[in-house]
Amino acid sequence: MKHILLIGIGPGDPDALTLAAIKGIRRTDVFFFLEKEGDGKDSLIRFRREILAEHAADRAYRVAAGASPKRDRASADYQGAVEDWRRRRTQVIADLIDGNMADGETGAFLLWGDPALYDGTMQNLHDLIAEGRDDITFEVIPGITCVQALTAKHRIPLNRVGEEIVITTGRQIETGDPATVTNSIVMLDSRDAYMRLRDRPDMDIFWGGDVGSPDEVLIAGPLDETADRISETIKAQRARKGWIMDTYVLRRRRAPDASGS
Incomplete structure (x- = not known):
């Protein structure tokens, strides 16, 4: 079984991490970064790495990165564009899990704010499980929004x-x-x-x-x-x-x- 943590890391203040988030970081084997295009992506990734450097303690961990798909913002079919983006994003997440986790390991996504507020990763994992992935479980660690x-x-x-x-x-x-x-x-x-x-x-x-x-x-x-x-x-x-x-x-x-x- 592969276990995934969705860890809320707050809105950008390193001091806003909860104790539960820090404990989650310290039991993770591999962290998944979904990299977005744009001028600001380096600073977003850097913030996550700074969090790991400060809070992962001496635990050995790996980082695996994937490209986050772009949503068609020009489409007249807003709902359809969102659904298409979600399907492609689910596949990227499945590929990251399959290519970088062994059975029995714990993986984690470090998510801005709280995973339940305008973040699609929870739904991506629900979609994977609904498609028959019985080798995946996940839990949500809430964050400051x-x-x-x-x-x-x-x-x-x-x-x-x-x-x-x-x-x-x-x-x-x-x-x-x-x-x-x-x-x-x-x-x-x-x-x-x-x-x-x-x-x-x-x-x-x-x-x-x-x-x-x-x-x-x-x-x-x-x-x-x-x-x-x-x-x-x-x-x-x-x-x-x-x-x-x-x-x-x-x-x-x-x-x-x-x-x-």
Whole structure:
């Protein structure tokens, strides 16, 4: 049997690793890196290697890398493009496991944030098992998410009394009804979707780029006053290092109650 660990390593701060993540690292025989194309891939791989150098102790381990397939972002069939990408990614993961693990060994993927929040690796392994791979088992070690790191840095609670919490994507903010945005955590926004709501005078934003890393930038305030500064910051970070990981909270300002408070 080959056992796989999906280890959440947090949003980019080495101090954000949990004790469970460190214990998982110290029982792993081979670590799998899925390398993405782009200017920032070297720094992403370097961060993982720094984590191993610090936390793997004296345990002997191996590293096996594979190329992460690209998703067709120009396709008009969004769901179909995602499914095609997922199938190809599942095959890459199967090849890594088959080519680099012996029976009885433990392998691991070091995953940003938490493996259950907008990461497809868990589903890839479920797909492999559903296809009949009875030689694979896996477990998930949760991590600190960018959502938790962001709200901690801004010193705001994730919830407000009597309101729902919505975790969504830039795509949904761009195409959805602006009137439904009350308390939304927005991830995976490559299109500055918050700009669509900038004319709403009652909307605040709590934005963070590369939270927890040396490149961390935090901006908060009324959206109509901060949107341009956020957009320029994103452009500057991408121009400097090729990528940025950003998350933000869009929060509709509550009207004062009858007492004026």
